[in-house]
Amino acid sequence: MKRTSGALGIAVVGLGVGQHHLDALAALAALYEVRAVCDLDEGRLAATARRLGTKAMALRHLDDVLADPSVDIVALCTPPHLHLAQIRQVLAAGKHVVCEKPLVGSLDELAQLRLALAQGEAQVFPVFQSRFGEGLRQLKHLQACGFARHALVATIETHWRRGAEYYATAWRGRWATERGGVCLTQAIHAHDMLTHVLGPVHTVSAQLATRVNDIEVEDCLAAALRMADGSLASLSATLGATSNRSRLRFLFADLSVESASANPYRPAQGPWRFEAATPAIEAQLHEALAALPPAREGFERLFELIHASLRNGSPPPVTLDEAEAALSLVTAIYASAAADGAPIALPLPATDPARTDWRPAGGGFAKSLA
Structure with a gap:
């Protein structure tokens, strides 16, 4: 498993609502290091990379994000119909997932997600920051x-x-x-x-x-x-x-x-x-x-509690049962x-x-x- 103490390497995939994730992560620099940002929109990707400076790689494909061993956790801020397949892909790479709402597109998809989680040790953290x-x-x-x-x-x-x-x-x-x-x-x-x-x-x-x-x-x-x-x-x-x-x-x-x-x-x-x-x-x-x-409030509190959950085993901020x-x-x-x-x-x-x-x-x- 990836390290679960100190700062965690994180990648943000999808730079629409992902900007809010990045704002929160900037306030939690002792807990997270943004290793990569990813988006298919080259203009949005370039603008985000400029905002972050040299701290993070700018990538266009999830495969490239998952190939980076310094990434411990991936925040998926992509369109809803992509969530289940992308969550599975991240879990298969042995990395944790933070996924925007809706977590998946049906209750049966959630059951499939639970099966995927049972295959490894990586965790999924649903997003309900509000x-x-x-x-x-x-x-x-x-x-x-x-x-x-x-x-x-x-x-x-x-x-x-x-x-x-x-x-x-x-x-x-x-x-x-x-x-x-x-x-x-x-x-x-x-x-x-x-x-x-x-x-x-x-x-x-x-x-x-x-x-x-x-x-x-x-x-x-x-x-x-x-x-x-x-x-x-x-x-x-x-x-x-x-x-x-x-x-x-x-x-x-x-x-x-x-x-x-x-x-x-x-x-x-x-x-x-x-x-x-x-x-x-x-x-x-x-x-x-x-x-x-x-x-803290909002995304900052969400990510703070995710870090605590991975570091010391405290309860996740939002459980899969709550997402269900x-x-x-x-x-x-x-x-x-x-x-x-x-x-x-x-x-x-x-x-x-x-x-x-x-x-x-x-x-x-x-x-x-x-």
Whole structure:
């Protein structure tokens, strides 16, 4: 196995969202050394190489990245339809993987990934960096302290704006390459935060539509969920908002919690609003939160925890089971919408065809453009 103490050699493949990975890695120079960057776009590759100086090789092919013995871990920031094959390729080379969402394109693909992992010692780290924010960390801390245990309802909103310029990138907006729309690409982060707080989903009833852009995949979503603990949640997402906003609101028997971040892409960061049911609970909340030490957020925290996991065996920041929970919810949303909102229970049966392919049989959902 590669070294698991000191700085790890890392390569970033795909220099779109990969730029955010590089920014985080620059802040963690004691933990990671960027050995290579890789992209098929020569202009983007050259610009990134200039930004990094002489610290990293600029390569155009994954094979060249994997041939470098100084690379311990590869961050895959490539289009979704490439993920499974590329993860397998990296694992076969004996290197660890950090993979952007969606980790893979179906639950069956995730099962195949688990089999590939069993063949060696390298690990896969799914990316859900948005859950690492001060506000959400405070809520999780309060739950660990005994608060926010009896959930009532939650509302999760992902209201962003994406137009023709965004979808000019060839792989976006297509089932074969993006694998889904707002449900899979944009709202998956907020939905991950929902299950991170409330636990597993029991049933899903959803409706999807394409009302903003002339694309194959959906860009509007509404869903009602019953969680395994009996609480209820509503999901709302669109790519046709006039501005980008995200909001998470959780109501428990003892307190109400609402995200208040002005950054739509980092709703988990502070400040969050915590409203206690009584003055006594309010005082206890303040005392509990005062004991919480500061921590990094976003990609920096994700990569910091990945390094700690590889170095000393601490739990990974996001587990494969958590990635499976996110993909299961995606699958159930698509299955319910394809059945005109019929409730779908989780976990899905092993023989359910949606586990192999969540794409709608008709090629898309109701389309009605302005």
